[in-house]
Amino acid sequence: MDPAPRRADNPDTFEIFLATAPGLEAALCAEVRGKGFRQPRPVPGGVVIRGGWPEVWRANLWIRGAGRVLARIDAFHAVHLAQLDIRARRVAWDRVLRPDVPFRVEAACTGSRIYHSGAAAERIATAIRETLGAPHSAEAGILVRARIEDDLCTLSVDTSGEPLHKRGYKQAVNPAPMRETMASLFLLQCGYDGGEPVLDPMCGAGTFVIEAAEIAARLNPGRARHFAFEQLATFDAEAWQRMREVRSQRVPAARCFGSDRDAGAIEMSRANAERAGVAEATEFRRCTISEIEPPEGPPGLVIVNPPYGTRIGDRTALSPLYRALGQRLLGRFAGWRVGLVASESRLAHATGLPFLPPGPPVPHGGLRVSLYRTAPLP
Numbered sequence: 001m002d003p004a005p006r007r008a009d010n011p012d013t014f015e016i017f018l019a020t021a022p023g024l025e026a027a028l029c030a031e032v033r034g035k036g037f038r039q040p041r042p043v044p045g046g047v048v049i050r051g052g053w054p055e056v057w058r059a060n061l062w063i064r065g066a067g068r069v070l071a072r073i074d075a076f077h078a079v080h081l082a083q084l085d086i087r088a089r090r091v092a093w094d095r096v097l098r099p100d101v102p103f104r105v106e107a108a109c110t111g112s113r114i115y116h117s118g119a120a121a122e123r124i125a126t127a128i129r130e131t132l133g134a135p136h137s138a139e140a141g142i143l144v145r146a147r148i149e150d151d152l153c154t155l156s157v158d159t160s161g162e163p164l165h166k167r168g169y170k171q172a173v174n175p176a177p178m179r180e181t182m183a184s185l186f187l188l189q190c191g192y193d194g195g196e197p198v199l200d201p202m203c204g205a206g207t208f209v210i211e212a213a214e215i216a217a218r219l220n221p222g223r224a225r226h227f228a229f230e231q232l233a234t235f236d237a238e239a240w241q242r243m244r245e246v247r248s249q250r251v252p253a254a255r256c257f258g259s260d261r262d263a264g265a266i267e268m269s270r271a272n273a274e275r276a277g278v279a280e281a282t283e284f285r286r287c288t289i290s291e292i293e294p295p296e297g298p299p300g301l302v303i304v305n306p307p308y309g310t311r312i313g314d315r316t317a318l319s320p321l322y323r324a325l326g327q328r329l330l331g332r333f334a335g336w337r338v339g340l341v342a343s344e345s346r347l348a349h350a351t352g353l354p355f356l357p358p359g360p361p362v363p364h365g366g367l368r369v370s371l372y373r374t375a376p377l378p
Helices: 025-034 053-062 081-090 117-132 180-189 207-217 237-245 263-276 312-332 345-349
Strands: 014-019 041-043 046-051 068-077 103-110 142-149 152-158 198-200 256-260 282-286 301-304 337-342 362-364 367-373
Touching (some): 025 041, 025 046, 053 237, 081 117, 081 152, 180 207, 180 337, 345 367
Parallel strands (some): 103 142, 198 256, 301 337
Antiparallel strands (some): 041 046, 068 152, 142 152
16 A cells, blocks of 8 residues: 555655556556656556656646546544544645636545545535535536545545546547557557657557657647646646746657548547648558558557457457458568457457557456557568
């Protein structure tokens, strides 16, 4: 279990938790370290860094793989609800929350003498309302999270608001889409850094292609949206505006390509790429797996998220699709690396591709999927 965090009303430094899907903590930690954050540390379900409110803003704006960013406000031991109430009233809520902005509280209890999460959330909400004067609302955009584990209560504020995979551009999606946060970490695990072409031959709504193009263009993932921290007492609008105005954009070194047999998916992908501002760096066309060809130029990365099949009969029916994909890649894509997301080892290996050991299983769409990677194909 993590040690108790330093308080977030400390003006200089406190703990900041960046959440991700279990199994992707190491990948997220690599991204956070690469973006210059100090001493990132992987923990179950995410990565912990230390910093102040500018680091909170920057993490929301810059980090592609995090699902949300939590500022850890305080931590204390509590073994019954009355003690929780007393300790919650001592928290300097006025340094973080605004009295004119509604809030809500969620609690989770594990291995603690306080075991009723609803009662814990209610006590904390009452403490905030009576000490700060802020209105409590079940629909509030400001969320205070309480985690009570082994009698240690850790209080955090969700600084993101809407989950960070909602970049602000994708209006059109296909069924069971891959979240942008997960797609970006899979790209990172495949060694993609924006300097080579990418092809997704089953592009759906274009998530892999658009994420890759944004990485190649050095576009901040949070550039087109708002965040919950803009409604906190700690928010400095002028400093935030200066941070947002810093431009690191570059002309991509290579283009990113997507194809799909479904004309609707191609139309969706083009519209999403246009809204994301990467239409010129991407290209989408309708074709089947047996028709895909490598684009002109140097080899790069093929990354694909094929159908999984939720029933045994479905999986059996999908084997020919995986086999056809593998045959086409082995026959036409010499020098390219492959990243394939699959829920079953048997389906992945039906491709006949020479996979390296797979990554850890990751929850996605009610299943557990793994990333299967290859070295450059012979």
